[in-house]
Every structure is written in structure tokens, then in C-alpha cells.
Amino acid sequence: MKTTRILPPAAIAAAAFLSAAEARADDLTLCWAAWDPANALIELSKDFEAKSGHKMSFEFVPWPNFADRMLNELNSGGQLCDLMIGDSQWIGLGAEAGHYVKLNEFFDANGISMDDFIPATVTGYSEWPKGTPNYWALPAFGDVVGWTYRKDWFGRPELQAEFREKYGRDLAPPATLAELKDIAEFFQGREIDGKTVYGAAIYTERGSEGITMGVTNVLYNYGFKYGNPENPYELDGFVNSPGAVEGLEFYKALYDCCTAPGSSDWYMSENIDAYKSGQVALQMNFAFIWPGVNADPNVGGDRSGYFPNPAGPAGHFAQLGGQGISVVSYSDSQDAALEYIKWFAQPEVQSRWWELGGYSALRAVVEDPGFATSQPYAQTFLDSMAIVKDFWAEPSYASLLLPMQERIHNYVIAGQGTAQEALDKLVEDWTEVFEDEGKL
Amino acid sequence: MPETRIERVALATPPRIARRVRGLSDRAIAWLFVAPTIFLLLAVNIFPLIWTIRLSFTDFRANRPNAEASWVGLRNYERILTDGDVWMTMQATAHFLFWTLFLQVLLGFALAWLINAKFRGSNFWTTIIVLPMMLSPAVVGNFWTLLYQPQIGLFNNIVGYVTGADPTGFSMIGDVNLAPWSIVIVDTWMWTPFVMLICLAGLRSIPESIYEAAECDRASPWRQFWTITVPMVLPFLMLAVLFRGIENFKMFDLVVQLTGGGPGSVTTLTSIDLKREAFEKWRTGYSSAYAIILFVTVFGLASIYVKALNKVKER
Structure with missing residues (x-):
């Protein structure tokens, strides 16, 4: 009798709990690029699934098609993605076209402070307009262009001696772009272990953003600016300044003298392949590849070293990569998506993220005393993140990127026209875009 | 006993439909048959073509559907x-x-x-x-x-x-x-x-x-x-x-x-x-x-x- 009196309320409570849990459980889809860090994120997200009861799905698109595919998804108001780890340059479009949910109130309500993240990543991945406290993403993956080099080749006594005799200094990671070119020239066409090797693998890709992400590492350091600091849309004399022209000529000279044959359309994966197969001594690439290089059986461990993008005559900068994580405004599961962001922002989750190969942007992680020595590339990552600069993040980002790809590729790879003509035409193209946008 | 196929089809047609069709001319029946195809052609080919011609005289951007498009005449051409x-x-x-x-x-x-x-x-x-x-x-x-x-x-x-x-x-x-x-x-x-x-x-x-x-x-x-x-x-x-x-x-x-x-x-x-x-x-x-x-x-x-x-x- 007693049992029958107790059981029904218990059963009701259990049923209510189960149905409530079921009502809360959402299927979340996270969209990102298909690359090594994405696999680490799948592993990391298992903890979120276990704690929240939500089920995570992932939509990863290879880099060359990533922007095309995902921007189409956003522009069409698609509901494929609840969470988007979109490229830093999309933030203007995401904010102004209403693709992303503004996160300020959510951050305030949940004690998430942007002061806790590396400042450059907050500006690069979260803010729109830049320099204002309007946040549309949480810094998710810090990334920057840096260089990988064959430490084992650099360490060979005979090469050291030959290099010292020729250039009057040690064969060591370069401090300037001019030194980098010397090293690339030194290795170009050299026989090492019976194989012909080449100087450097640099970004030359035409179809998406490759050559732009490469050439900017030189342009910034030769004095290129996106516009007048007083008036950002005044381009003439900044984009095509004498320094910028010299920088573009340097990039072409580097391509002509010191790259592998057939490297006219190379981006991240081609550079990785060339480096891992022992084809090149130096590799330009985003920092995300470093965990993979370090673990590689052929070139990993002590055989590789890392250094930040070298300085030029007019400055010391590196192209920012990386992304923030945003909630897509067309999602039906925005609450669950925000829950994911809250979980992801926790220091212990960010620490685990770094352990798995994800570059955390949380200061608590990167400023930890043990961080710089935690991996052979950790210090280079920190040094590189301190000198970042990014491409336009305007809503018209794609319209600005395409002419840059065209003008730079035309000059550097196809050898058409002069550097001055290429940058002058770029000014014309960008001016036209801003006129169409009503900003000029 | 019907001799031709047409007669057999006519007899097999339910009276309700036959009554309705009897009032239609051959031309109308022909239109009835081709109408779905014409409709499909208009919807899938002709309408998009006309719409594209119209858009070609504007500065419309499909990624900003809510922004007003202005008439630019022959400027695009x-x-x-x-x-x-x-x-x-x-x-x-x-x-x-x-x-x-x-x-x-x-x-x-x-x-x-x-x-x-x-x-x-x-x-x-x-x-x-x-x-x-x-x-x-x-x-x-x-x-x-x-x-x-x-x-x-x-x-x-x-x-x-x-x-x-x-x-x-x-x-x-x-x-x-x-x-x-x-x-x-x-x-x-x-x-x-x-x-x-x-x-x-x-x-x-x-x-x-x-x-x-x-x-x-x-x-x-x-x-x-x-x-x-x-x-x-x-x-x-x-x-x-x-x-x-x-x-x-x-x-x-x-x-x-x-x-x-x-x-x-x-x-x-x-x-x-x-x-x-x-x-x-x-x-x-x-x-x-x-x-x-x-x-x-x-x-x-x-x-x-x-x-x-x-x-x-x-x-």
C-alpha cells in the first residue's frame, strides 16, 4: 500500500525530468574549415555533449572552398549552421548583414570578459566596427602566418661553413626578410641527401585567398597600409606607396629565385606537402600546422624549427589568421549554441583545447608560465601573435579580396606589368568597391 | 462493338469526364495538354530571363536582399x-x-x-x-x-x-x-x-x-x-x-x-x-x-x- 502511494509521484518526477531533459537536448551543427584543428575540436566537444546533453554535428569544408561555401550559406539565410567559426575577415559582413548574433549581453550575463583574451584576437575576430566594444564572436582559434625551417639542414657543419663564407653570418633563422631571401637562395637547387631541394614554399594560390595571405606578410613590412590612418578609405599613396611597391617586387623576386618548380598555385596544404616531403628548406604557413609538423615522422621533433615572419625595412608584422566562434542568427537552437560558447570560454576547456592542438586565445592559457616551453613552437606563436595585422574585415570583404588576388597573381606569378601598375590598379578596384558601397 | 481505337477510348471514358470534354474544341484540348509544359517553361526559363534582364539595369546585390536596389540604366552594360x-x-x-x-x-x-x-x-x-x-x-x-x-x-x-x-x-x-x-x-x-x-x-x-x-x-x-x-x-x-x-x-x-x-x-x-x-x-x-x-x-x-x-x- 505504501509502495503504491510513493511510486506514482516518483514516476511522475522521473518522467518530468526525462521529458525536460529531452526538451533541452538540441542537435547543434558547428561549421568550420576541414583541417587538423577541426578534428581536435570534435574531440574537445565530446565533453560538451556529455555535460549538456546536446548532440554536436560538424560541417567542415576544405579551405579553398570554405569562404565560398559558408558565405553562400550565410547570405542565403541557411539554417545548416548553428555555430560558425568564420574567418576573421567575415566579421563585418556577419555583423552588418545580420548573420551573427551580437554577444555583448550574453557575455555580460555570463561573466565572459574580452579582457581575458589576447587583445589582437579580440580586435581581429570579435569586434565590429573595429576598435569598438561590439562583439559578434568569441575568439576561438588564434592563428598567424609564421615560418617553419629545416633545423637539421641548418645544423649541418658543411652548410654552416659554406653559408658563413658566402654571407658572412651564421646559417640561422632570419631576422629580416632580406636574410630570409639569402637563405632561400642558398638552398635553391641544392643537393641534400641525393635529392634536389628548393628554398621556400610561399603562398601563391589564385582561386581563394592564398597569394593575398602570403604577400601581405611582406607588404606590411615594407610600408604598405590599407588606407590613410586618418581616413581609412583614402587609399592612394598608402596601398601603392613606394614602400608597398618595393615589397611587392621583393615577393616576386622571392618567388622567381627561390621556390620549387610548379609552385604557382600553392596554399596551405601544398606548402605542407612540399615541406614534409623534404622538398623545401623553408615554409611559409599558418601556425595551425606546427603541431602536425612537430609530430611528423620525417620532419618532426628536432628536425624542424619555427620563427615569426621576419621584419622588413618599414616594420615588423605578420598576417593574422584564425577565427572567432559566432552564433548564426538563422539558427533555431540559439540558446544551445550560446551554451556551447559559454562552455568553450571556460579556462579549463581552453587549456584542454591547447593540449589537443587548438591555439587558445585565452590569456590565462598563453600567459601561463609553462606555456612558452610547453611545445617547441609555443614561443614563436606568442611572438607572432604580438605582431599581427589583418586584411580588410569590411562587409565587402570578398569584393576587396578578389581584385587583390587577381592583381597580385598577375604580377607575381604571371609576370604581367609592373608592381606599381598592379598596386595602382588595386587602388582603382578598391575605390570602385567603396564607391559602390557608398563609403566614398 | 467499337471498331477503332478512338471509339474504344471514347466509350471507356467515364461519362462525367466525357460530358466535360465534349464541350471543348480540339484546339482547347490541345492547349490543355501543352499548358503544363508552357507553364513550366515560363516559370523555369522565361521568367528568370526577364527577371535577369530587369536586374541588369539595377545595382541589386543578392547578399543584401533588404537593401533597396537603384535603377542604374545602362551603366552595368x-x-x-x-x-x-x-x-x-x-x-x-x-x-x-x-x-x-x-x-x-x-x-x-x-x-x-x-x-x-x-x-x-x-x-x-x-x-x-x-x-x-x-x-x-x-x-x-x-x-x-x-x-x-x-x-x-x-x-x-x-x-x-x-x-x-x-x-x-x-x-x-x-x-x-x-x-x-x-x-x-x-x-x-x-x-x-x-x-x-x-x-x-x-x-x-x-x-x-x-x-x-x-x-x-x-x-x-x-x-x-x-x-x-x-x-x-x-x-x-x-x-x-x-x-x-x-x-x-x-x-x-x-x-x-x-x-x-x-x-x-x-x-x-x-x-x-x-x-x-x-x-x-x-x-x-x-x-x-x-x-x-x-x-x-x-x-x-x-x-x-x-x-x-x-x-x-x-x-
């Missing part, structure tokens, strides 16, 4: 027709079209001629020859990228072996002078079998009796070729040229996979340029005008060509 970069893509397309058609007709006809000779194993070789056209253009683009690789690519090594040149000394898809030819070579490799099949159909449709009569008249093989074979295969060849011409004017996937439009813009064909304007820069009004210009060009050229084809058939 003027910008396209005076843009040197657009003319460069037109030149690249013309180069690609001319050489692919020329080589495919030449090689396709030659192969068809050989296959038609019916040698031992001709069926086997026909199957081997048509294999490339069964592959996906994306796959073809990808593996030719490897074949063209200067260090390990088979193409470069064969050229190096035959000519004595250094295989790493030239890059088919990286050299501004060679890249336009690299896409011509791949398209020719892939689609010559298609032209060959059409030519083969033409060659096999020529009655043997005509050749026998020519031999009785002591016509030489060379004269038989020019006065019998070529005129009788010509309509087939022209049809193949029409199909390949339209296809290659729209060429996109193979070239994107192979060169991405580079180096620089030397292999950026009009379809690639149009796609970038429409779906990467999202200049919908501008790209609509671009599409209309291309449509008028293809439609005009195809109409002239079809008239010529009909004249050849009538001869």
Missing part, C-alpha cells in the same frame, strides 16, 4: 563593355574555344576514320578511346594537375624525354604562355572521343554503294574522300562543333580545378569571371548584365550556325 579585364577573359575564352574545337574536330575525325576501318580489336580500342569522356571534369582537372607537375608529372617527363628539355624547367599551369595551352590539351584529351563518336556515326551512315559507284567511275581514294566522305559527314561534324562550342563557352569546372583561372588571369574564362562577380563579389545587377551579354552572344552565334547547318543538310 557600359562598365562591362569598356572593362579591359572583361575583354581579356573574352580573349581567353576565344582562344580556348577556337583551339579546342579545331583540335577536337581534327583528331576526332581522324580517330573515327581509323576506327571505321574495322581492324582487329577496333571495338576494344573504341572503348579505350571513349574512357576520358566518362570521367568527371573535376577528377580530370585534379589528375592532370599531377601530370603537369614539373618534378614528378608524367607529362613533363615525357616532353623532357622526347625533346631533351629539363622537365623541371617548365610549368604547364604556372607559365603564362603555357597555361592557356594546358587547358586546351586537357579538354581535347577529354572530349575528342565525343567528336569521334559523332563522326563515326556519320561515316557509318554513308551507303557503301556510293563508294562502289565511285570506284566504277575510277575515282581515286583522295577524290572519294573529298567528294563523298567529307560532304556526307559534314552535317555530323557541324553538329559536334555546335555541341562542343556551347559546352566550352560554358567551361568552368575543369579549368577551375586545373588552373583556378591563373596564372594571373590568363585562363580566367568568361564563365569563371561571371561566377566570381555573381557569387563571390555578389554584384548581382552587374553580373546579370554580364550574363545577358554572354547569352546574346551565344544565342546570336548559335542561330547563325544552325542556319548554316540547315543549309548544309539541305544540299
Whole structure:
């Protein structure tokens, strides 16, 4: 009798709990690029699934098609993605076209402070307009262009001696772009272990953003600016300044003298392949590849070293990569998506993220005393993140990127026209875009 | 007992429907049957075309559907027709079209001629020859990228072996002078079998009796070729040229996979340029005008060509 009196309320409570849990459980889809860090994120997200009861799905698109595919998804108001780890340059479009949910109130309500993240990543991945406290993403993956080099080749006594005799200094990671070119020239066409090797693998890709992400590492350091600091849309004399022209000529000279044959359309994966197969001594690439290089059986461990993008005559900068994580405004599961962001922002989750190969942007992680020595590339990552600069993040980002790809590729790879003509035409193209946008 | 099929159908028609149809004229019934097709044609072809024409006079952007589009008159057309970069893509397309058609007709006809000779194993070789056209253009683009690789690519090594040149000394898809030819070579490799099949159909449709009569008249093989074979295969060849011409004017996937439009813009064909304007820069009004210009060009050229084809058939 007693049992029958107790059981029904218990059963009701259990049923209510189960149905409530079921009502809360959402299927979340996270969209990102298909690359090594994405696999680490799948592993990391298992903890979120276990704690929240939500089920995570992932939509990863290879880099060359990533922007095309995902921007189409956003522009069409698609509901494929609840969470988007979109490229830093999309933030203007995401904010102004209403693709992303503004996160300020959510951050305030949940004690998430942007002061806790590396400042450059907050500006690069979260803010729109830049320099204002309007946040549309949480810094998710810090990334920057840096260089990988064959430490084992650099360490060979005979090469050291030959290099010292020729250039009057040690064969060591370069401090300037001019030194980098010397090293690339030194290795170009050299026989090492019976194989012909080449100087450097640099970004030359035409179809998406490759050559732009490469050439900017030189342009910034030769004095290129996106516009007048007083008036950002005044381009003439900044984009095509004498320094910028010299920088573009340097990039072409580097391509002509010191790259592998057939490297006219190379981006991240081609550079990785060339480096891992022992084809090149130096590799330009985003920092995300470093965990993979370090673990590689052929070139990993002590055989590789890392250094930040070298300085030029007019400055010391590196192209920012990386992304923030945003909630897509067309999602039906925005609450669950925000829950994911809250979980992801926790220091212990960010620490685990770094352990798995994800570059955390949380200061608590990167400023930890043990961080710089935690991996052979950790210090280079920190040094590189301190000198970042990014491409336009305007809503018209794609319209600005395409002419840059065209003008730079035309000059550097196809050898058409002069550097001055290429940058002058770029000014014309960008001016036209801003006129169409009503900003000029 | 009904004798004809029409009578049987009339009797089998339910009275309710028969009463309704009885009041309709033959013309009305004909319209009833073609109406769904016409509706579909209007909805899928004509309406988008009219809408595109309308958009081409505006500055509409599809990625900002809520922003108001302004009427810009002929500005989009003027910008396209005076843009040197657009003319460069037109030149690249013309180069690609001319050489692919020329080589495919030449090689396709030659192969068809050989296959038609019916040698031992001709069926086997026909199957081997048509294999490339069964592959996906994306796959073809990808593996030719490897074949063209200067260090390990088979193409470069064969050229190096035959000519004595250094295989790493030239890059088919990286050299501004060679890249336009690299896409011509791949398209020719892939689609010559298609032209060959059409030519083969033409060659096999020529009655043997005509050749026998020519031999009785002591016509030489060379004269038989020019006065019998070529005129009788010509309509087939022209049809193949029409199909390949339209296809290659729209060429996109193979070239994107192979060169991405580079180096620089030397292999950026009009379809690639149009796609970038429409779906990467999202200049919908501008790209609509671009599409209309291309449509008028293809439609005009195809109409002239079809008239010529009909004249050849009538001869």
C-alpha cells in the first residue's frame, strides 16, 4: 500500500525530468574549415555533449572552398549552421548583414570578459566596427602566418661553413626578410641527401585567398597600409606607396629565385606537402600546422624549427589568421549554441583545447608560465601573435579580396606589368568597391 | 462493338469526364495538354530571363536582399563593355574555344576514320578511346594537375624525354604562355572521343554503294574522300562543333580545378569571371548584365550556325 502511494509521484518526477531533459537536448551543427584543428575540436566537444546533453554535428569544408561555401550559406539565410567559426575577415559582413548574433549581453550575463583574451584576437575576430566594444564572436582559434625551417639542414657543419663564407653570418633563422631571401637562395637547387631541394614554399594560390595571405606578410613590412590612418578609405599613396611597391617586387623576386618548380598555385596544404616531403628548406604557413609538423615522422621533433615572419625595412608584422566562434542568427537552437560558447570560454576547456592542438586565445592559457616551453613552437606563436595585422574585415570583404588576388597573381606569378601598375590598379578596384558601397 | 481505337477510348471514358470534354474544341484540348509544359517553361526559363534582364539595369546585390536596389540604366552594360579585364577573359575564352574545337574536330575525325576501318580489336580500342569522356571534369582537372607537375608529372617527363628539355624547367599551369595551352590539351584529351563518336556515326551512315559507284567511275581514294566522305559527314561534324562550342563557352569546372583561372588571369574564362562577380563579389545587377551579354552572344552565334547547318543538310 505504501509502495503504491510513493511510486506514482516518483514516476511522475522521473518522467518530468526525462521529458525536460529531452526538451533541452538540441542537435547543434558547428561549421568550420576541414583541417587538423577541426578534428581536435570534435574531440574537445565530446565533453560538451556529455555535460549538456546536446548532440554536436560538424560541417567542415576544405579551405579553398570554405569562404565560398559558408558565405553562400550565410547570405542565403541557411539554417545548416548553428555555430560558425568564420574567418576573421567575415566579421563585418556577419555583423552588418545580420548573420551573427551580437554577444555583448550574453557575455555580460555570463561573466565572459574580452579582457581575458589576447587583445589582437579580440580586435581581429570579435569586434565590429573595429576598435569598438561590439562583439559578434568569441575568439576561438588564434592563428598567424609564421615560418617553419629545416633545423637539421641548418645544423649541418658543411652548410654552416659554406653559408658563413658566402654571407658572412651564421646559417640561422632570419631576422629580416632580406636574410630570409639569402637563405632561400642558398638552398635553391641544392643537393641534400641525393635529392634536389628548393628554398621556400610561399603562398601563391589564385582561386581563394592564398597569394593575398602570403604577400601581405611582406607588404606590411615594407610600408604598405590599407588606407590613410586618418581616413581609412583614402587609399592612394598608402596601398601603392613606394614602400608597398618595393615589397611587392621583393615577393616576386622571392618567388622567381627561390621556390620549387610548379609552385604557382600553392596554399596551405601544398606548402605542407612540399615541406614534409623534404622538398623545401623553408615554409611559409599558418601556425595551425606546427603541431602536425612537430609530430611528423620525417620532419618532426628536432628536425624542424619555427620563427615569426621576419621584419622588413618599414616594420615588423605578420598576417593574422584564425577565427572567432559566432552564433548564426538563422539558427533555431540559439540558446544551445550560446551554451556551447559559454562552455568553450571556460579556462579549463581552453587549456584542454591547447593540449589537443587548438591555439587558445585565452590569456590565462598563453600567459601561463609553462606555456612558452610547453611545445617547441609555443614561443614563436606568442611572438607572432604580438605582431599581427589583418586584411580588410569590411562587409565587402570578398569584393576587396578578389581584385587583390587577381592583381597580385598577375604580377607575381604571371609576370604581367609592373608592381606599381598592379598596386595602382588595386587602388582603382578598391575605390570602385567603396564607391559602390557608398563609403566614398 | 467499337471498331477503332478512338471509339474504344471514347466509350471507356467515364461519362462525367466525357460530358466535360465534349464541350471543348480540339484546339482547347490541345492547349490543355501543352499548358503544363508552357507553364513550366515560363516559370523555369522565361521568367528568370526577364527577371535577369530587369536586374541588369539595377545595382541589386543578392547578399543584401533588404537593401533597396537603384535603377542604374545602362551603366552595368557600359562598365562591362569598356572593362579591359572583361575583354581579356573574352580573349581567353576565344582562344580556348577556337583551339579546342579545331583540335577536337581534327583528331576526332581522324580517330573515327581509323576506327571505321574495322581492324582487329577496333571495338576494344573504341572503348579505350571513349574512357576520358566518362570521367568527371573535376577528377580530370585534379589528375592532370599531377601530370603537369614539373618534378614528378608524367607529362613533363615525357616532353623532357622526347625533346631533351629539363622537365623541371617548365610549368604547364604556372607559365603564362603555357597555361592557356594546358587547358586546351586537357579538354581535347577529354572530349575528342565525343567528336569521334559523332563522326563515326556519320561515316557509318554513308551507303557503301556510293563508294562502289565511285570506284566504277575510277575515282581515286583522295577524290572519294573529298567528294563523298567529307560532304556526307559534314552535317555530323557541324553538329559536334555546335555541341562542343556551347559546352566550352560554358567551361568552368575543369579549368577551375586545373588552373583556378591563373596564372594571373590568363585562363580566367568568361564563365569563371561571371561566377566570381555573381557569387563571390555578389554584384548581382552587374553580373546579370554580364550574363545577358554572354547569352546574346551565344544565342546570336548559335542561330547563325544552325542556319548554316540547315543549309548544309539541305544540299
